[in-house]
Amino acid sequence: MHSLPVSLGRKLTQQVPQERLDFHKWVARQLKRSGRLELRDPRGTKYLNFADIQNDAARIRDLLLREALPTGRTVVVIDLLLNSYDLLREPLLLYLGETAVELVGDHATSVVILLPGRAPGATSLLWDAWSDPDEPPEGPIVVIDQEGSVQTFGPGIRIAESFSRDYRRKASRLGFSVAEQLEGKLLRRLGHFDLGPRADGTAECSRYFFHADGCVTELAALLEAQLEPLMREDRGEPWGLVSCAPEESWMHEVCMLIADRHNLPYLTWPDVAVRKAPSKVAGRRLAFLFDVVRTGETARSILSTAMKWSNATVVLAFAAVGPRQTLKGLPPNMRFRIAERVSLHRASRPACDQCQLDLDFTPRDLAFDPHFQLRAYDMWEMLLDVDWTKEQYGPADAALLSETPDFDQVFDKYGSFVAFKYEELLRHLQGNEVVVVCPDEPAVQTLVSRLKVRFEERLVSVDIPRAVLNEVSKRKDSLNDLVALDVNEPWARQLRHLREHDERVVIIDEFNGSGSTAKSVVRLLEAAHVTVEVYVPVLDRKPDIDLGRVKTHPLYEIPSPR
Amino acid sequence: MVGQRARNLAKGSADSDRVLVPLGLSGTLNMTTTATTAVPYEASVCTLSGTLTVNRIEQILMAWRSATDDGESLLLDLRTTQFIEPVALLYLFATIVDRATTDKGTLLRLPERKRLRDFLRAWNFQGAVQAGTHFPLRQLVHPDDHHYFGETASYYTAGRDPDLIRYLASRRFFGLMTHDLSAGGGRILEREWSRWRSPLILQVLERHLRGPGRDVARVVIYELLANAIQHPGARSATVVSSVYGAVTEKGWQDTSFTVSVWDDGNGIVDTLRTALKAGGSVRATTGAPVDRFDVKPVGWNPTCLSYSSDWTPDRESSDAELLLASVFPGISQKPWRRDIPILTRPDGESRSEDVGHGLHALYRSVVDDFGGSVAFRTGRHFLNLKGGESPRSYRAKLARYVDWPLFRGNMVTVRVPIAHQD
Numbered sequence: 001m002h003s004l005p006v007s008l009g010r011k012l013t014q015q016v017p018q019e020r021l022d023f024h025k026w027v028a029r030q031l032k033r034s035g036r037l038e039l040r041d042p043r044g045t046k047y048l049n050f051a052d053i054q055n056d057a058a059r060i061r062d063l064l065l066r067e068a069l070p071t072g073r074t075v076v077v078i079d080l081l082l083n084s085y086d087l088l089r090e091p092l093l094l095y096l097g098e099t100a101v102e103l104v105g106d107h108a109t110s111v112v113i114l115l116p117g118r119a120p121g122a123t124s125l126l127w128d129a130w131s132d133p134d135e136p137p138e139g140p141i142v143v144i145d146q147e148g149s150v151q152t153f154g155p156g157i158r159i160a161e162s163f164s165r166d167y168r169r170k171a172s173r174l175g176f177s178v179a180e181q182l183e184g185k186l187l188r189r190l191g192h193f194d195l196g197p198r199a200d201g202t203a204e205c206s207r208y209f210f211h212a213d214g215c216v217t218e219l220a221a222l223l224e225a226q227l228e229p230l231m232r233e234d235r236g237e238p239w240g241l242v243s244c245a246p247e248e249s250w251m252h253e254v255c256m257l258i259a260d261r262h263n264l265p266y267l268t269w270p271d272v273a274v275r276k277a278p279s280k281v282a283g284r285r286l287a288f289l290f291d292v293v294r295t296g297e298t299a300r301s302i303l304s305t306a307m308k309w310s311n312a313t314v315v316l317a318f319a320a321v322g323p324r325q326t327l328k329g330l331p332p333n334m335r336f337r338i339a340e341r342v343s344l345h346r347a348s349r350p351a352c353d354q355c356q357l358d359l360d361f362t363p364r365d366l367a368f369d370p371h372f373q374l375r376a377y378d379m380w381e382m383l384l385d386v387d388w389t390k391e392q393y394g395p396a397d398a399a400l401l402s403e404t405p406d407f408d409q410v411f412d413k414y415g416s417f418v419a420f421k422y423e424e425l426l427r428h429l430q431g432n433e434v435v436v437v438c439p440d441e442p443a444v445q446t447l448v449s450r451l452k453v454r455f456e457e458r459l460v461s462v463d464i465p466r467a468v469l470n471e472v473s474k475r476k477d478s479l480n481d482l483v484a485l486d487v488n489e490p491w492a493r494q495l496r497h498l499r500e501h502d503e504r505v506v507i508i509d510e511f512n513g514s515g516s517t518a519k520s521v522v523r524l525l526e527a528a529h530v531t532v533e534v535y536v537p538v539l540d541r542k543p544d545i546d547l548g549r550v551k552t553h554p555l556y557e558i559p560s561p562r
Numbered sequence: 563m564v565g566q567r568a569r570n571l572a573k574g575s576a577d578s579d580r581v582l583v584p585l586g587l588s589g590t591l592n593m594t595t596t597a598t599t600a601v602p603y604e605a606s607v608c609t610l611s612g613t614l615t616v617n618r619i620e621q622i623l624m625a626w627r628s629a630t631d632d633g634e635s636l637l638l639d640l641r642t643t644q645f646i647e648p649v650a651l652l653y654l655f656a657t658i659v660d661r662a663t664t665d666k667g668t669l670l671r672l673p674e675r676k677r678l679r680d681f682l683r684a685w686n687f688q689g690a691v692q693a694g695t696h697f698p699l700r701q702l703v704h705p706d707d708h709h710y711f712g713e714t715a716s717y718y719t720a721g722r723d724p725d726l727i728r729y730l731a732s733r734r735f736f737g738l739m740t741h742d743l744s745a746g747g748g749r750i751l752e753r754e755w756s757r758w759r760s761p762l763i764l765q766v767l768e769r770h771l772r773g774p775g776r777d778v779a780r781v782v783i784y785e786l787l788a789n790a791i792q793h794p795g796a797r798s799a800t801v802v803s804s805v806y807g808a809v810t811e812k813g814w815q816d817t818s819f820t821v822s823v824w825d826d827g828n829g830i831v832d833t834l835r836t837a838l839k840a841g842g843s844v845r846a847t848t849g850a851p852v853d854r855f856d857v858k859p860v861g862w863n864p865t866c867l868s869y870s871s872d873w874t875p876d877r878e879s880s881d882a883e884l885l886l887a888s889v890f891p892g893i894s895q896k897p898w899r900r901d902i903p904i905l906t907r908p909d910g911e912s913r914s915e916d917v918g919h920g921l922h923a924l925y926r927s928v929v930d931d932f933g934g935s936v937a938f939r940t941g942r943h944f945l946n947l948k949g950g951e952s953p954r955s956y957r958a959k960l961a962r963y964v965d966w967p968l969f970r971g972n973m974v975t976v977r978v979p980i981a982h983q984d
Contacts, residue, residue: 050748050752051748054748054751054788084759085776085780086755086759086776086779086780086784087780088780089780089784089923090780090781090785090919090920090923090926090927091917091919091920091923094919094923117776118774118776120774120777121773121774121777121927121930121931122930122931123926123927123930123931124926124927125919125922125923125926128850128851131851132851216760216761216762217761220761247720247722248720253761253762256724256725256726256729256762257726257761257762257765260725260726260765260766260769261765261769266723267722267723268722268723280723431749432752
């Protein structure tokens with residue numbers, strides 16, 4: 001069988017993880033119950049970037065048909081699940097349909113098309129290729145959408161009744177989970193934020209500020225997951241929502257979204273505490289929504305007031321962000337759910353360190369920082385907040401450091417913020433479709449994962465194994481054999497694609513200690529004739545390295561080489 | 563004194579009034595002249611009263627044009643306007659931008675009705691005029707109406723617990739959004755398409771439209787913009803939309819979702835005509851299932867009243883026929899364009915001919931999935947596509963307006979019914 005995953009809106013092919021291949025095999029097995037099903041390695045996704053979809057959508061036909069046409073009975077699985085539904089441009093679907101018809105033309109092939117979201121309606125051009133009743137397809141074409149609903153065309157094919165449910169379950173396990181999406185997208189930004197005066201007049205500063213504009217969908221999904229079982233339990237009892245988030249904030253949008261979806265009244269917590277529930281939500285079971293709960297003081301105060309209402313019942317409190325510690329003193333018999341637990345810090349002036357250091361306030365809105373760098377105060381907080389250990393891996397030709405910050409922990413605790421700083425720079429350089437090259441090492445991979453979420457997976461990484469980089473650093477001669485046409489490693493194939501399409505890359509890394517890794521990556525890319533925009537380590541400990549034509553732009557510099 | 567006289571002169575009908583442009587107001591959008599004029603000059607008044615639809619504005623402008631000399635300065639008097647349909651606002655905007663780039667003086671009197679001034683604010687009139695003409699709105703507005711700037715809006719604000727539509731309107735989501743195409747058409751397409759993927763607008767569309775709300779970004783917005791950006795010479799594309807506000811023959815109705823895009827490039831008809839004159843065919847592909855169009859002609863005589871989508875126009879075809887054919891699957895000017903990048907494949911094969919499906923996909927979705935209509939206004943022509951009696955058949959009102967003002971660029975409007983009222 002053939003597995004043909006397609007990635008849209010991306011500038012490079014990417015590796016197909018085994019779990020996805022297993023999933024394709026499972027799908028194919030449902031159609032071809034008996035006989036062998038040997039899976040041909042797709043060797044990366046077929047891809048079209050945004051401009052291709054716009055100007056040359058027919059290209060998908062070439063990409064899919066270029067695979068040697070199979071002989072004998074076989075199944076071809078065309079997987080579009082890696083993409084957002086909105087990228088399925090109609091002309092693209094037209095050519096996809098034509099491709100399917102061509103593939104089944106040999107009377108021995110079945111084609112399965114896996115679509116994201118719900119299948120497009122009857123007027124979609126996808127169905128045009130086989131809509132002529134006088135010319136039905138010569139083999140089975142099966143279209144399955146993300147909800148598991150199946151449509152079959154051409155010669156009959158039997159699908160088990162349990163298929164839809166099983167499909168939905170298996171498909172949902174692929175890719176990033178809602179929790180992983182939230183983790184990447186919910187930005188805990190470091191800086192010096194003016195929280196303004198409190199009710200008692202004292203002014204407050206915060207070390208962190210949360211931005212969740214990009215994850216309204218994920219937060220709404222998490223809230224719904226809490227609400228729906230409760231609403232089902234109640235069997236028809238009316239519900240209402242109370243938003244305790246600032247107006248026009250992302251949590252407020254989550255509230256409006258859920259309210260609209262489920263036809264629930266909602267209101268904003270009144271400025272002045274009231275003894276009874278306002279008429280809009282009177283007689284209802286209530287969910288209280290908070291954006292960021294820090295000490296819990298405000299939440300406690302609001303909830304205790306509301307719990308005393310005689311004409312409404314508080315059942316659930318939901319916060320997008322809350323402290324790692326358990327909140328004390330909350331009213332009993334009430335569920336409190338927090339989507340994302342983080343360490344929080346707040347100080348009232350004049351106790352704030354940053355005020356004492358006379359550091360400017362960070363503007364709240366997410367305008368790009370024109371310098372694309374980290375402040376010293378922020379970098380050092382991150383570095384000092386993690387363990388410093390002996391370096392576990394690094395270039396073979398330089399001493400490993402005896403004490404170095406554990407970047408795995410840095411990216412675990414501050415991953416969304418570091419990813420955000422990279423995102424600023426990458427969008428500035430490459431727009432929404434990005435290609436990065438990095439060493440295939442654990443810490444960087446954590447960072448790249450977060451970045452992929454922030455780019456809705458339209459960022460593709462080329463992960464170079466450490467062994468290859470070590471090999472490069474040993475060699476003084478030509479590296480052509482490492483990047484020759486017959487080298488079938490995924491990264492080598494990716495580099496060939498980059499050269500073919502003349503796409504530029506950004507090199508990212510946790511830190512530059514001796515310049516050795518950077519030089520090896522640059523040499524390798526040069527041998528592969530791939531152009532580098534810039535080398536961007538999080539931390540540069542050897543700022544004077546010479547990478548030839550490649551510029552370095554670290555997020556932070558501390559001259560302290562190996 | 564000058565201001566008072568201008569006010570006196572501004573009453574009355576559209577075709578004979580002159581107004582003295584007050585001192586200190588240039589009234590011209592030409593940046594090379596001085597910011598203020600030393601000598602007062604006259605502008606001719608065009609009164610736009612009552613409910614403004616695109617049709618009405620065109621009729622009034624036509625009357626104005628026939629009563630004035632070419633190159634005269636125009637004062638658009640909106641003081642007695644009661645409603646402006648959002649697409650009419652786009653038309654007005656297009657008129658202002660057209661006059662700006664052809665160096666014709668234009669002035670505005672703003673509505674007396676507060677709600678309408680708030681509408682202009684919420685629909686981003688000020689931002690769009692600034693972006694489209696590179697000139698602040700203030701310089702176009704009569705000093706007597708300058709209280710507009712700095713006024714507090716009372717309508718179209720979110721309020722304390724708004725519904726989603728009011729919230730989006732207050733954030734100017736539906737307002738005039740002008741995109742500068744020098745940033746690259748592809749980027750603009752992506753930017754506008756992204757806007758319509760946000761969870762809030764998706765929820766509004768999914769809930770209120772008869773068809774699949776999730777297809778608005780994927781098909782409607784995408785194809786509207788993809789079409790606009792590829793017209794030769796297009797420097798900007800402006801989008802306007804609304805949920806609820808629309809006008810039909812019966813008058814003002816609150817029943818649709820409307821989105822309209824205006825680009826200032828060459829007209830669709832001219833573009834195809836150029837390709838035909840160059841000796842080429844405008845048919846890029848064949849083989850699509852055939853759609854039938856029953857034509858209601860206005861102002862021209864067709865050879866027949868029914869066209870099918872596998873018909874290919876040639877040099878003898880009329881402009882109206884070219885406009886209709888532009889939406890057929892496989893009809894495109896792309897094979898004859900030198901400036902659109904044809905991506906060559908690594909295998910050397912270029913596939914420039916597999917094009918021409920965008921507008922086809924658009925009307926299929928809008929008419930068949932959503933039960934709506936698509937209208938095209940360009941040059942002297944107008945086309946409106948609606949559903950027909952049977953599947954794959956459509957009704958096309960196809961008009962040629964000899965006397966009407968030549969509409970610059972292309973305006974494509976999608977109107978889709980709301981499934982239920984709230």
